[in-house]
Amino acid sequence: GESVGLHLPTLSVQEGDNSIINCAYSNSASDYFIWYKQESGKGPQFIIDIRSNMDKRQGQRVTVLLNKTVKHLSLQIAATQPGDSAVYFCAGNTGANSKLTFGKGITLSVRP
Amino acid sequence: GAGVSQTPSNKVTEKGKYVELRCDPISGHTALYWYRQSLGQGPEFLIYFQGTGAADDSGLPNDRFFAVRPEGSVSTLKIQRTERGDSAVYLCASSLVVGNEQFFGPGTRLTVL
Numbered sequence: 001g002e003s004v005g006l007h008l009p010t011l012s013v014q015e016g017d018n019s020i021i022n023c024a025y026s027n028s029a030s031d032y033f034i035w036y037k038q039e040s041g042k043g044p045q046f047i048i049d050i051r052s053n054m055d056k057r058q059g060q061r062v063t064v065l066l067n068k069t070v071k072h073l074s075l076q077i078a079a080t081q082p083g084d085s086a087v088y089f090c091a092g093n094t095g096a097n098s099k100l101t102f103g104k105g106i107t108l109s110v111r112p
Numbered sequence: 113g114a115g116v117s118q119t120p121s122n123k124v125t126e127k128g129k130y131v132e133l134r135c136d137p138i139s140g141h142t143a144l145y146w147y148r149q150s151l152g153q154g155p156e157f158l159i160y161f162q163g164t165g166a167a168d169d170s171g172l173p174n175d176r177f178f179a180v181r182p183e184g185s186v187s188t189l190k191i192q193r194t195e196r197g198d199s200a201v202y203l204c205a206s207s208l209v210v211g212n213e214q215f216f217g218p219g220t221r222l223t224v225l
Contacts, residue, residue, distance in 0.1 A: 042218050043218050049213070089154045089155075100214065101157070105152070
């Protein structure tokens, strides 16, 4: 089955710096990955996604990189802001299987 | 427009009691998902519906858990004979169709004493 996990439990960055959050997955058949942001007391909020036929995708201030060779996914946040403080999850699924498998989550803390 | 809503936001019950958790998906979304999130963990899949039917219930932990979506819109997650280990946040998500982006509700925090 799918196993998705994050390398580090917490990340502290200075406001204005770039943040990089990493994630590893175990199922080489996974073909769709999503990054979610979760603030306290709220449900996960979609940030960006990427399909396995791509290795990079950019959004507003965020970039997701996918390395299928080593089964690694990363989320880069440019010019991190206090509002980016939250728990971040990577999630993946396979083909027509719509259920998402989430990693444990990493807390991003932005220092003013 | 309105997002996914869940009621109640908090539910405290005693061990052995029966509980129902409600999810109102985004209007027009045909797919609805239930996940469970324990403290410090990522959400874990329970079940999803395509229309009125449960397309995949492989994540339900045991037969005390059951979910319905009789009219293809609102869904209810039902837990019988609750146990302390059932304490968690229960998240609902919906998507326009299966495979599209899933939009999550705020969750119901269930505490079993």
